[in-house]
Amino acid sequence: MTSEPLPELAFEALVAADTRRLYVLALSILRDEGEAEDAVQETLLKAWRSWPSISESDHLPRWLTRVCVNHCTSIRRRLRARGGPPLELFETAGSSGDHSNAAEIIDVDRAYRRLSIRQRAAVTLNYGYGYSVEESADLMGCSPGTVRTHVARGLASMRKELGDA
Amino acid sequence: MLDTEPELDRKLRALYDHIKTQDPPATLALITTRTMRSDRKMLGRLAGVAGIAVIAAGVALFATELQAHHMRTPPAQSTHTVSPPAPVWSPNPLPSPNPRLALPTLPNRTLLPASVRVLVPETQGTGGATVTIVPNGELYVQYACVGDTSLVVTATHVLGPDLRPGCSSSVADVKVVGTSLPAYPNQVLKASDLGKPVTITISTAPSTTWEIFIAESGPPIATQGWIAVSADPWTAGIGEHADIYLLSAGAAPRRIIGSDGDGIAQDCPTFSPDGQRLAYGEARASGATNNDRGVWPVSDRAVVVVGMDAYGDPSQPLMRVTLPTSPGEIACPEWSPNGRYVAYRVGPDLWVTDTTTGTTNLFTVQATPWGQNGFAWSRDGSRIAVAEPGQIRVVPIDGSTPTVIPVNGSVPGSYTGSVGWTAGDAAIVYESADLVGDSLGVYRIDASGANDTPLAAGNDAVVSPDGTRVAYITDPSADQPIGQHVVTMPTRGGKGVEVAVPPGFVLEGLTWSPDAKRLLLSSVDGVVSVAVAPGSAPVVYAAGQSPSPGVGLDLEWTWSEVTWQPVTGPSR
Numbered sequence: 001m002t003s004e005p006l007p008e009l010a011f012e013a014l015v016a017a018d019t020r021r022l023y024v025l026a027l028s029i030l031r032d033e034g035e036a037e038d039a040v041q042e043t044l045l046k047a048w049r050s051w052p053s054i055s056e057s058d059h060l061p062r063w064l065t066r067v068c069v070n071h072c073t074s075i076r077r078r079l080r081a082r083g084g085p086p087l088e089l090f091e092t093a094g095s096s097g098d099h100s101n102a103a104e105i106i107d108v109d110r111a112y113r114r115l116s117i118r119q120r121a122a123v124t125l126n127y128g129y130g131y132s133v134e135e136s137a138d139l140m141g142c143s144p145g146t147v148r149t150h151v152a153r154g155l156a157s158m159r160k161e162l163g164d165a
Numbered sequence: 166m167l168d169t170e171p172e173l174d175r176k177l178r179a180l181y182d183h184i185k186t187q188d189p190p191a192t193l194a195l196i197t198t199r200t201m202r203s204d205r206k207m208l209g210r211l212a213g214v215a216g217i218a219v220i221a222a223g224v225a226l227f228a229t230e231l232q233a234h235h236m237r238t239p240p241a242q243s244t245h246t247v248s249p250p251a252p253v254w255s256p257n258p259l260p261s262p263n264p265r266l267a268l269p270t271l272p273n274r275t276l277l278p279a280s281v282r283v284l285v286p287e288t289q290g291t292g293g294a295t296v297t298i299v300p301n302g303e304l305y306v307q308y309a310c311v312g313d314t315s316l317v318v319t320a321t322h323v324l325g326p327d328l329r330p331g332c333s334s335s336v337a338d339v340k341v342v343g344t345s346l347p348a349y350p351n352q353v354l355k356a357s358d359l360g361k362p363v364t365i366t367i368s369t370a371p372s373t374t375w376e377i378f379i380a381e382s383g384p385p386i387a388t389q390g391w392i393a394v395s396a397d398p399w400t401a402g403i404g405e406h407a408d409i410y411l412l413s414a415g416a417a418p419r420r421i422i423g424s425d426g427d428g429i430a431q432d433c434p435t436f437s438p439d440g441q442r443l444a445y446g447e448a449r450a451s452g453a454t455n456n457d458r459g460v461w462p463v464s465d466r467a468v469v470v471v472g473m474d475a476y477g478d479p480s481q482p483l484m485r486v487t488l489p490t491s492p493g494e495i496a497c498p499e500w501s502p503n504g505r506y507v508a509y510r511v512g513p514d515l516w517v518t519d520t521t522t523g524t525t526n527l528f529t530v531q532a533t534p535w536g537q538n539g540f541a542w543s544r545d546g547s548r549i550a551v552a553e554p555g556q557i558r559v560v561p562i563d564g565s566t567p568t569v570i571p572v573n574g575s576v577p578g579s580y581t582g583s584v585g586w587t588a589g590d591a592a593i594v595y596e597s598a599d600l601v602g603d604s605l606g607v608y609r610i611d612a613s614g615a616n617d618t619p620l621a622a623g624n625d626a627v628v629s630p631d632g633t634r635v636a637y638i639t640d641p642s643a644d645q646p647i648g649q650h651v652v653t654m655p656t657r658g659g660k661g662v663e664v665a666v667p668p669g670f671v672l673e674g675l676t677w678s679p680d681a682k683r684l685l686l687s688s689v690d691g692v693v694s695v696a697v698a699p700g701s702a703p704v705v706y707a708a709g710q711s712p713s714p715g716v717g718l719d720l721e722w723t724w725s726e727v728t729w730q731p732v733t734g735p736s737r
Contacts, residue, residue: 023189028181037193105183108176116688118671128181159173 015047018061022068028124029072031113039071066139069125073117073140111161115154122150390730391477392685392706393421393434393443394692396718409434409445410718411477412692412706418718421479422471429465433497433538433726436473437504440731442520443479444470444498444507464490468498468509470520473730486518486525497538497726502546506562510540515551517562528560528567539582543590544632550593552581557593559612570614573597573606585628585635587656592616594635594656596626607637609656620658625674628656629681636664636684636697638672651675651684653697666695667703679731687727691718 022043026036046067112120118140125136126147136147392412407430408423422445423431434445449465466488472480488496488511496516498507508517515528531553533539539552551558559568572581572595582596592611607626610617623637636653651664651672664684666672673688683694683701691709696702707718 019193020189023193024185024187027187028184033187033190037190040189040193101179104176105179108180109183112177112180116671123177124181127177155173158177162173162176 011048011051014060015044015064018064019044021061022064025065025124025129026068026072028128029069029117029121031109031120035072039068042071043068062139069121069139073121107162108158111158114161115157116150119150119154119157122147123154126151390440390732391436391473392692392727392729393436394418394687394707394718394727395430395432395434395445396707407432409443410707414704414706418707419477421477430495431469432495435498435500435728436730437500438502438731439504441473442470442483442504443473443728444468444500446495446497446509448495466493466496466511468496468507468516468518470498470507484518484520484523486516486523488516499540499542501542502544506546508540508542508549510538510551515540515549515560517549526562526564528562530558530560531556533581539584541584541586541593541628543586544588545590548590550584550586552584552595555581557581557584557595557610559593568614570610572610572617573608582624583626585626586612586632587628588632592656594620594626594628596624596637607635607654609658618658620656621652621654621661623652625672627675627677629653629677630679631681632656634681634697636675636677638675651686651695653684664695664697665699667693674727676727676729678729685727685729692727 019040022040023036026039027033030036030039043064047064112123115123121140122136125131125139126133131139133147133151140147394410394412395407396410396418408420408427409431410418411421412418422434423429429447429449431445431447434443436443445468447467447469468486468488469482470484471482474480493512496509496511498509500507505521506517506519508515510516510530510532513530513532515530516525517528518525528549530551533552533554541550542548543550547561547563549560549562551560555571555573557570557572559570561567570593584593584595586593587609590612592609594607594609596607607620607623608617609620620635621637621639623639626635626637628635633656634653635656636651639650639652651666652661653664654661666686670686670690670693671688672686674686676685676687677683678685678694681697683696683704685706686693686695688709691705692707694704694706709718
């Protein structure tokens, strides 16, 4: 009798181990801990539901990234958000000891939060994670031109907000 | 990676490095594991015959909820714990209809045709008509750009003291020529002109086609006027919140409610069916305003109604209903079809306020984590469909027993979003998450609860004013990264028709024009209307982020909160 590992164990070993990476990615885009948690949870749930077809895939991390990005930019998430994010991140930054650096992060974060969700997603993938424009477009489900537009507009907006223009 | 400057490069890296130090909450793994296991059981049951039991159990649960009282009055009249609405009336409430827009009966009406329609085709630069000016009369001239299959009303001009601004003569050169009739614009007819036949000649630019109506009273095209939107100026500093702007093509956005730094968000404006009042939700940040949108949820919530005059200026509040002092989300009102009531969700309650008396009735509904939208008046005004997790509650406003309709497989707690009634109140179109994935779909279910039918994959579904079509956005998904498109489809189902949208425009919110011939797109990229049928170019009402100070609007968190003013008048 063969003894295949239980799906839960295999899933937890392969996918749940990626939770932190996905959470940081979602947090980078959404800038809200609760929503980032929701996005990761929904990503993992979809992975679980699709486990028979994706468990053997060599592209599992990329699949997870794509699903997570789409959760972050989905209308369902936006429907939940009718206000700004909580301030825990500001407080964390402000308590790091290096006050000048903390103040700068707060300013950058404030400008960054003013970007649209899709601008943040494009900047995060292309800039924060080093994906190429084409890779970012694949992950976001849009054209490379759209990614370029989002990144360009996002960075222009941040320059303006930060007085770097 | 795209290029950026070294300084911004360094700052962004510092931000991302900081974010990467954040650990996921411990609850994430626990919740995920628990969800996976319960989900596996649920899917297994749904896959088999036992799935019916889940549905039955859900129905039983809903039936239990029905034991709750269906309609309540505000705290002053009941034991409900929320604060009384306390409507505040202005000393001189604006009557409806606004007499400024209502003309007296013309004594010699037979001398003047009810309306004169002058079609000026593109190949012809001038059209004209001869009419007789009648005693004490005023002439309305309304002109509209005509596409192959759609009509875009640009503005209504009134020959008389009530000239309505908003469309410059550069858009269309309209001239009135008569024996002694003064030239357009904004001239009052003289007594010596009354009773005389005059010729009105209208010239247009050669590259445009205009349809022009001349009538003795009222705008003869019952169609749309101003557009109102809740937004921030891009130049807003720290502490700014949403204000309400009035938009018109070719003009800079004009803020009509709110001000920089007032600490109050005015949100989700909506015009009354007669276009003469504007309702919106407002609130104040519940704590110190130390980021660009304050601390949320908000407090000091209220629903406010103001009058709108012909110049797009709001009156003092005609009504303000204060909501419970506990923080929550901003309440977003919706007008009843007859313009008498406004309804809005406040947590687990649906409030219905009679704007003629200020009285409010409360109906028990389920709160959702998806915001305060997601309800719609029936076209006959007798019921309100309320989207709840996994179901739609149909609430009769006369206080009789609500009907709870499990939808889309009746999975308890599943996402159910926007709702809209079809023509004749026969069915409800709603959006919901599908059962096996996370994509959103547009569905239709009979008002009786029968024939729950998927119409299309998409989201942001909005039903047209006449209830015959639904527009929605197809979103890219992990499985189908096809990009975003706007599609309309008959609410009875059928072939979807894609609507041409400006390339690269981020699609987030859709709003039908009152005449159902155009769709307003609103997102961080601005506010643009597009023709539902081909033949008319997009019209830009507000730019999104713009390098020019004072030009663009920040619509980031008010993507769908755009309203298009109906302009009432005699039918054509």
